[in-house]
Amino acid sequence: MSQPLSNLRRVLLYSHDTYGLGHLRRNLAIAEHLLAGHPHLQIVLMTGSSVADRFSTPSRLKIVQLPPVVKVGDEDYQSRDPRWSTDLVRRSRSAIMKDTARRFQPDVFLVDHAPQGMKKELLPVFEVLRSTSPATRIVLGLRDVIDVPQIVRENWAKAGVYETLDQVYDRILVYGSAELFDVATLYGLPEAISSKMTYCGYVSRHHYDSSPRRDVDDFVLGIAGGGGDGAEVLSATLVASAALGKRCVVMTGPLMSEQDRSALTLQAATHPLASILEFVTDPSEMMSRAQVVVTMGGYNSLCELVALRAPTVVIPRVHPRREQAIRAKIFAQLGIVALEMPGQDLATRLQETLARVAETERDILTPALDLGGLGNVEKALETEAATSRRHGNTQRSSQSTSKAS
The missing domain is CATH 3.40.50.2000 (Glycogen Phosphorylase B;)
Structure with a gap:
């Protein structure tokens, strides 16, 4: 039996990667999971990680390397190359991403963690997508926890993030559980924003195994x-x-x-x-x-x-x-x-x-966490891609009718 045709054809990922490996690993896990289930899918990952080339990646995943920066304080970043100013790096990264988005025209653009990107570097990218690829669905993926709620509220209010969440994003995915950390309530999201939110569970490359551990070394x-x-x-x-x-x-x-x-x-x-x-x-x-x-x-x-x-x-x-x-x-x-x-x-x-x-012998019969995040992220992006394709077909039909008249 042939596999049903997927709506997921082109997915663009953004991973700002200003510190550590976490954002890169999570995006790679999502990309690998999506590619395994969608044979016609192409994914482009824009990443600021300086070590992205040390990971093996599937053939249908293209890595676009952004000039790397490092976080040195809360919302404070520096170029890893001392010859580059932070502003020059930000403008260079933004230019690379605008060109990538314009050329790739994704069905879905999945942004990891930073709603506006590092120092608002994504705002021009959003403008490019809205003008050259208006059918693209823009989705935000948030960790279970960002920071202390009061700090997040203050930073988001100061930077205009609430307006970005409201005006730019079609959907918001939380890689966690509302029962454990209620992002919508703790970070003060109004109904217009929280209504776009889906709690996906935790994203893990491994499924929970309830059987006893084997081959344990001392x-x-x-x-x-x-x-x-x-x-x-x-x-x-x-x-x-x-x-x-x-x-x-x-x-x-x-x-x-x-x-x-x-x-x-x-x-x-x-x-x-x-x-x-x-x-x-x-x-x-x-x-x-x-x-x-x-x-x-x-x-x-x-x-x-x-x-x-x-x-x-x-x-x-x-x-x-x-x-x-x-x-x-x-x-x-x-x-x-x-x-x-x-x-x-x-x-x-x-x-x-x-x-x-x-x-201590660990004897956990049922998982304490919902680790089904990858499957739920896939379902959400499939839904958004279907919406994107409907909008794209409507646009093309409208343009054809206009030309015919």
């Missing part, structure tokens, strides 16, 4: 996403593991500074059971085998660890956003992770928590 795995600010977490993991006499593997990440990586390498050399890895594009196999995983509180890492049922200790980032700390506390209250906050005596506290988590 080692602690320390991970910190891209690694840009992960040295404190990984250093504490090495100390705590050594004190417990446990084998330890830490992954520094591709964005860790050479100074921090060298310091961790020297530290690991004093621990006969420790080893250092720089980067693994897919650490899920190691996650599933580790007796305990110590991680920061990034969205993708936690979703995958929950799906893999790996005993997890979370040490979240608390600056410049508290997003990770909020998520980690929610997950800890559900009983699916253990939580240690960064700060004084972290290694000592972590040692006690590692010992407790390693000795």
